[in-house]
Amino acid sequence: MEPIKWNDEKIEQHLKHLPPIRDRQSKQELFLKVQANINYKDNKGKRLPSWSLPALATACALIIFGVFAPDLIKNGVQMQNSKVAEKSDKMEEKSLDDSADKNQNSVGIMKAGPSVAYHAPYLDKDLKAMKKDWVTVGYLDDQAQLVIPVSFLTDQDYYVNKVNKELKAFNSSDVGLMNSPLEKAKITEEEETVIVDLPAGAIKEAEEPLLQALITMTFANEGQKAKVELRMDGEKGYEFPRFGTVSEWDLKVPGAPHFRYDAPSTDAFIVSLYATGVDTKSMPKEFEDALEMMDDEQERGLKPLLPKNTVLGVKVLNKDDVEITFPDSIKLSAEDTEDLMMIDAILLTAESYGFESVKFNNTKLDSIGPYKLNEEIEGVTGTNFYQ
Template sequence: MGKRPEHDEESIEKLLSNMPKIKDKRTKEELYTKIQARLQTGEPKKRSGKKWLMPSFATAAVVIIVSILVFPQLLAEDNMLEMSQESGDQVTSETENSIFEDEHAEIEEKADTNMMVTEESDPVEVREEGYLGALNQKPEGTDWVTISVPNDDAQFVVPLTILIPEDERSKLDHLQTLLNTMSYEKWGLDSPPLSEFTFQEADYHEDGKKVIIHAPSDNFTITSSTESLMFIQSVQETFAALGYKYVEFMTDGKPGMNLGPYGEREGFSLEENNKAYYLYTSETDHQLLIRGSTLESQLENTAEDQLTFQETIEQMKLGNNVIGYEASIPLELSITKIESENDLVKITFESGTSFENNDKTIAMIEAILFTAKEFGFTKVRFVGVEGIVGSYNLNTVIDVPEAVNLAGVQK
């Protein structure tokens, strides 16, 4: 791995802290009143367009700094279905299927209390505010897609997983539908940069697939730094989550696409370094996990090697109030040992450690599970702590989840 460009972290942090943070100044009470009014009247909120299309100087500066830290390697290349624990093990597929069906029935009968059902044009039924949680195992007859869209300040992208029916349509077809018809502001997020594009799957080398992204018009171009960064992050996170290895751009049937400050690009690899997971609270009070690949979080240690799993876990104890994300692991939580064998990693906590059964702890556990998955582990064993948190039995080996931030179900 090549060396990263040298940067003075203190100077960068000072620069970031002096920049104005773009934030909706409405109180939670005002936002809640507006949401309630739209639900009662059925009148969708009208947006004036993507806020990040014309960034301020400060936002553009932040984007440049973040892109230097996040994308040097890229540019070098051409649930929350809650359920009870049974028999001291994780929830079985049959139990999850049953609860999934029960939730569908409640959606029709108790939309005002259990779920927020959007306008007729919106194809997704959405959870109310709170931590969204992971998809541990897809219910029978369903599949899922994960869509990454900018947060409201266009500082990074946030992944949303939507359950889709398992039918003759491909995941790309479902993705296209959701990008063009789903409203994202109910999660406190901005519109997706990929909504106007079309996608095509193709073979890539012997054992992989690539996605070909077609520009929406012959004269398509990206003009601003923020727009370019949000587009690249959305592409990277959305299609990597779907298992693609490479993305290829086409404009007017010819290879290449103008990505503004990043220039003309024909494509790039979707393979990347292992990443940490952090916690983000949106303006609608949804708590979601976000990946370190969309942030300026540290990717290498002092020896300029990729962070180990243990180093990455320690990194997850650090948030960033300027960028707008929180640590997913409490700073005071002491992890005394991490050891691995094949696809299992054991994480030992200091003697006497106990966890509360709440959303914050569930988010921490799932952040650790997803980070373990990034490093190729499929099972995690927590040592030195006991009990049940959410659907997780800490006394047993836990399988890593399928997908992050289960946000809704396609109708």
């Protein structure tokens, strides 16, 4: 190995790469030691004049300080920066750990947070026991993509009077919905025809495809009204931006599968697929076909209430009665709101296809909500009752 040839540049570079030196002695102590060492060497050899010693010692100290000071300062800064970085890393690590803990807590909070405000239907026998009547009014979701039917408990009165009363009294924003277009109308009736008189330009283009479904779901429940006559400023026929002039619609709620809709508030509703404003001809013709759709997510925020790939056993006893058998894979809980909503969605779907009673089998429960599951369930009335 060749010997290293030293020069000033290599010595300086070598000194810069020496490990950090941290001397706890003060500059004064270092100076005194250097001075003492010089005096010791002077005693062994040629003695220098006394007046030159302090100057020489000072010069040596300055030389040493000049050589080592930059690296000492640099290394000191690096050590300090290293400590700061280490501390920062530890703080960041702790912050990430805390963040992870908070995220885990957030999941728990979400699960155990504010409960969903679900507005279930009533049984007819319970309404009679309370000596109450009811009415349903159609509202729009906050994007004007769905009709959300909301039912109310009322006193006995003409149906149109009950609709007009609730249109004035109910604040739809309380449950995350938009106002009903019917709030702009003058609503009267003539026998089985309801008359909806709207000011010109009252119906927005986005509301137009949903208006027929909204009026139908408001006035055709339990067959209250068979037809709607549309007027504009007192004259027969309303001029729509897209449909043109329309004078009347027949009112009939078609059979359709039901799904869950979650409003921007904590309110959850059960909504018919018909509420999307689609043509009634596209609805499933049979109850069994509707049930098969109810485990699939739909457009416009409609969510399934049946678990994916659920196959329900369906036995139609006659035109009024049907039996539903749950597969063994479904485990219902009497305390689970979603399970109650699933039962309600099936009942409302069955009711929309004309069945008056439903018997559930293999539920492994005696009851859920107001329903005794070992008995036939009949008389489901209204939907999304708000109190």
